[in-house]
Amino acid sequence: MTAELRGKSAIVGTGHAGFGEAHGLTAYDVMAQSALAALGDAGLKLSDVDGLFCTMMEDSMPALMAAEYLGIQPRFIDGTMSGGSSFVNYLTSTTMALDAGLCDVALIVYGSNQRTASGRLVTASRPPAYEAPYNPRYPISAYAMAAARHMHEYGTTREQLADVAVAARAWAQHNPEAFERGPLTREDVLGARMVGDPLTVRDCCLVTDGGGAIVMVRAERARDFPKAPVYVLGSAAESSHRQISQMKDFTVTAARDSGARAFAAAGVTAADIQAVELYDAFTINTILFLEDLGFCAKGEGGAFVEGGRIAPGGVLPVNTNGGGLSCVHPGMYGIFTVIEAARQIRGDAPGIQLNGVDLALAHGNGGVLSSQVTAILGSQNTL
Amino acid sequence: MPDAKGPDHIFQGALTKGEILLPKCEDCGAYHFFPRVLCPHCHGTAISWKQATGKGRVHTTTVVRRKPERGGDYNVCVVELDEGVRMMSRVEGIAPGEVAIDMAVTAFVGEAEGAPAVLFKPSEG
Numbered sequence: 001m002t003a004e005l006r007g008k009s010a011i012v013g014t015g016h017a018g019f020g021e022a023h024g025l026t027a028y029d030v031m032a033q034s035a036l037a038a039l040g041d042a043g044l045k046l047s048d049v050d051g052l053f054c055t056m057m058e059d060s061m062p063a064l065m066a067a068e069y070l071g072i073q074p075r076f077i078d079g080t081m082s083g084g085s086s087f088v089n090y091l092t093s094t095t096m097a098l099d100a101g102l103c104d105v106a107l108i109v110y111g112s113n114q115r116t117a118s119g120r121l122v123t124a125s126r127p128p129a130y131e132a133p134y135n136p137r138y139p140i141s142a143y144a145m146a147a148a149r150h151m152h153e154y155g156t157t158r159e160q161l162a163d164v165a166v167a168a169r170a171w172a173q174h175n176p177e178a179f180e181r182g183p184l185t186r187e188d189v190l191g192a193r194m195v196g197d198p199l200t201v202r203d204c205c206l207v208t209d210g211g212g213a214i215v216m217v218r219a220e221r222a223r224d225f226p227k228a229p230v231y232v233l234g235s236a237a238e239s240s241h242r243q244i245s246q247m248k249d250f251t252v253t254a255a256r257d258s259g260a261r262a263f264a265a266a267g268v269t270a271a272d273i274q275a276v277e278l279y280d281a282f283t284i285n286t287i288l289f290l291e292d293l294g295f296c297a298k299g300e301g302g303a304f305v306e307g308g309r310i311a312p313g314g315v316l317p318v319n320t321n322g323g324g325l326s327c328v329h330p331g332m333y334g335i336f337t338v339i340e341a342a343r344q345i346r347g348d349a350p351g352i353q354l355n356g357v358d359l360a361l362a363h364g365n366g367g368v369l370s371s372q373v374t375a376i377l378g379s380q381n382t383l
Numbered sequence: 384m385p386d387a388k389g390p391d392h393i394f395q396g397a398l399t400k401g402e403i404l405l406p407k408c409e410d411c412g413a414y415h416f417f418p419r420v421l422c423p424h425c426h427g428t429a430i431s432w433k434q435a436t437g438k439g440r441v442h443t444t445t446v447v448r449r450k451p452e453r454g455g456d457y458n459v460c461v462v463e464l465d466e467g468v469r470m471m472s473r474v475e476g477i478a479p480g481e482v483a484i485d486m487a488v489t490a491f492v493g494e495a496e497g498a499p500a501v502l503f504k505p506s507e508g
Contacts, residue, residue, distance in 0.1 A: 129391070130417040131471045133495035136459045137447050144445035145461060152443070152484045197446040197480065245461050245471040246417075250443055 001092050001235050003265045007383045009095040009106075010222035010229035013042025013215035014339045019328050020179045021116050022209040027056055028069045030330075031111030034211035035070060042215040043226045044105060049215075051076040051103025053090035057112060057122045057331045066109060076103040082239065083366025084279055087212075087335035088373040091235040094216045104217065108338075111211030112330035120207060121331055128243040137196060140204060140282070142244035142368035144196035147284035149250035151198065153299070156287065158198050160302035162189035164283035165202050165325050167311035172322025174312065175351025179208050180326045189283075203283040205324035205333065212335035214342070219383075230342040231383060233359075234265030235375040244368040251299075255292035255363060255372040262361075263294075266376035270294040273376075274357045275344040276316060277337035279365035280323040286310070289363055290318070293374065312352055320344060321351055334364035338375065345379045358382050390418035393432060398499035401492045403435040405466055416468035437490035438506070439464040446479040458482045462503055464490070476504040 015037025018030035025033075031054070039046060052074040056062035063079035078093045080086060087108055094106040114122045127138065136142065150156045166186055172178035184202065192200035222229035238254035238261075241247050263269055270293060278289045287301030295316060296304040304310070310318035319325070321340040324333040341360035343349045358381045364373040390406060394417075397404040407414045410427030421428050444460035458479035463469045474482045475493065486505060493502035 133498065133500045134459050134471050134473055135447065135457070135496070136471065141445050141447060141459050145443040145459070148445060148484065149443040194446075194448050196448065243471075245469055250461075 001095055001265055003267065005095050005099060006233050006265055006267065007231045007378070008099045008219050009216050010219050010231045011214055011216055011342045011377070012222055012225040012227060012229055013038040013044065014213070014342050015039070015041050016210065016212045016339065018111065018113070019177055019210045020208055022113050023116055025113055027058060027111050027113045028065065029111070030113055030209060030211040031056065031066055031109055032069055034111055034213040035107060035109045038107070038213035038215045041227060044215060046070055046072055048105045049107045050074055051094065051097055051106035053078045053094055053106060053108040054110065055079050055081045055086045056110065057114065058124055060124060074103070082237070082371035082373070084281070084332035084334045085237070085364030085366035085371040085373040086332065088235070088338060088362055088364030088375050089237050091232050091338065091375045092237065095232050095235070098216065098218045106216040107213060108216070108335065109211070109213040110332060110335050112332070113209045114331045115207050115209045131243055131245055139368050140196040140199060143282040143284055144199045145244060146250045146288070146369060147198055147282070150284060150287065153251055154302065156302035158190060159186055160287070160306050161198070161203055161283040162186045163307060164280065164286045164305050164310070165189045167305065167308060167314070168280060168319050168323040168325035170308070170311040171320050171351060172326035175322050175327060177350045178322040178327040179206055180322070199282060205281045205329035206326065208328050208330050210328045210330035212339050214335065214338060228346050229380065230345045231378050233268070233376045233378045233382060234262040235373065236261035236265065237371065237373040239371045241370050242367055247369060251288070253288050253292050253369050253372055255289050255374065258372040258374040259293040259363070262374035262376050266378070268359060268376060272359050273361045274317070275320055275341060275354055275360040276318045277341045277360065277362045278319060278323070279333055279337055279363055280319055280325050281329070281333065281365065283325070285365060286318065288369070289365070293361070293363065317354055320349060320354065334366070337362035337364060338377070341377050345377055390420060390430065394418045398492055398501070403437060403490055403492060403501055404432040405435045405468060406430045407433050414466040414468045416470050435490060436465050439488055439490065439503070441474065441482060441484055441486045441488055442469055443484055444482045456480070462488055470501060472501055472503050474503045474505065
């Protein structure tokens with residue numbers, strides 16, 4: 001979105017459901033519980049929703065399925081599927097639709113039961129024809145090859161990758177909503193089962209159930225709700241490829257472009273951001289996105305994350321809920337970057353609440369480093 | 384395979400004869416991969432097919448860890464051919480963990496998932 005849309009929309013409710021294991025529930029059950037939680041947070045009802053922004057892992061018409069399940073008849077839907085980044089991407093389409101008067105109450109929602117249903121990633125996506133014969137393990141082989149290239153070009157080490165997982169766990173240990181809260185050391189990560197060199201199982205995100213939802217309205221009425229509004233100051237996307245073999249530079253993601261445009265729309269820089277919520281499907285993601293979003297120079301991400309520098313008490317608060325590595329990762333994690341960023345700004349984060357957060361960044365990743373979406377959120381003070 | 388004229392059919396058809404053909408744009412002169420009906424660089428549609436040199440280097444690589452009873456570990460990599468295109472493949476003839484970035488490799492037509500496929504082996508000398 002452009003600077004003209006800065007602060008035109010606001011998050012007035014967030015909710016989630018089914019974190020960890022949602023025994024006996026379908027993905028759509030978890031979706032619906034998440035929707036109810038977010039609407040309850042906003043003091044609204046399902047019948048108030050006239051804009052629905054939803055995609056799911058198991059269907060190609062998820063927004064229709066979700067609307068039918070919820071018993072609503074929205075006048076605007078967006079079911080754009082760019083992988084886990086979709087829900088950050090919806091911050092652009094919700095803002096546009098609200099601003100244009102195409103809907104008045106926008107609901108972004110997602111749910112998954114992948115852990116209890118199958119224990120692994122569920123996807124309706126077909127394997128690419130020119131990659132499938134070689135049996136890459138989707139998606140880890142792609143991220144492993146990006147990590148290998150980063151290590152080769154910049155001397156990034158497995159220890160530095162491990163420190164990303166250790167920092168995420170340290171945040172999660174303070175978050176009662178997080179799925180994995182036990183102790184985790186660098187040695188634990190390095191010594192864990194190798195699944196796709198150079199990544200061990202502890203370099204990989206969780207496989208959990210869970211859903212999330214966000215309620216948005218136009219900024220002009222955002223102060224009429226129970227919780228402090230969180231404004232969308234900027235959001236931008238960039239899509240670079242679908243198959244990992246087509247990625248031009250394995251060490252540079254399109255987050256460089258999405259980030260630059262999101263910052264430009266919001267009129268702020270990386271140095272202004274007080275809480276950073278990144279899509280950490282794998283430990284290499286955090287390093288790549290910190291570089292590409294401008295928190296450090298290209299190639300310096302490994303040193304940037306080393307030794308607790310992004311852990312509680314470090315130099316930059318990153319993934320303050322524990323991230324996809326330790327909090328929750330139900331197939332697509334993107335919506336939780338927005339929810340945690342919003343809660344840090346509102347002051348009701350479930351784990352460590354940072355002091356006086358006015359500006360937070362949520363970054364979504366989709367496919368195999370394919371779709372990058374960056375959003376800058378702000379408090380009333382930032383308008 | 385009647386009327387097998389689409390780019391995918393041309394590529395796969397050559398593989399069944401043991402040949403590796405690469406699509407090349409007549410307009411800008413650049414190769415591309417995977418095969419398609421237009422050039423992704425200049426968007427021209429005049430595509431010709433050239434015999435691949437088969438020479439390339441491993442751009443990046445990983446080992447997919449798999450239990451021995453299911454066939455054991457195997458290599459997945461992305462190779463950059465001298466023509467400037469990249470493709471996913473695997474290097475055979477050495478242990479999967481021995482495949483290294485920048486290693487010189489040579490293509491051959493082998494079999495993957497029961498069908499002809501481009502595979503690589505370490506280049507000699």
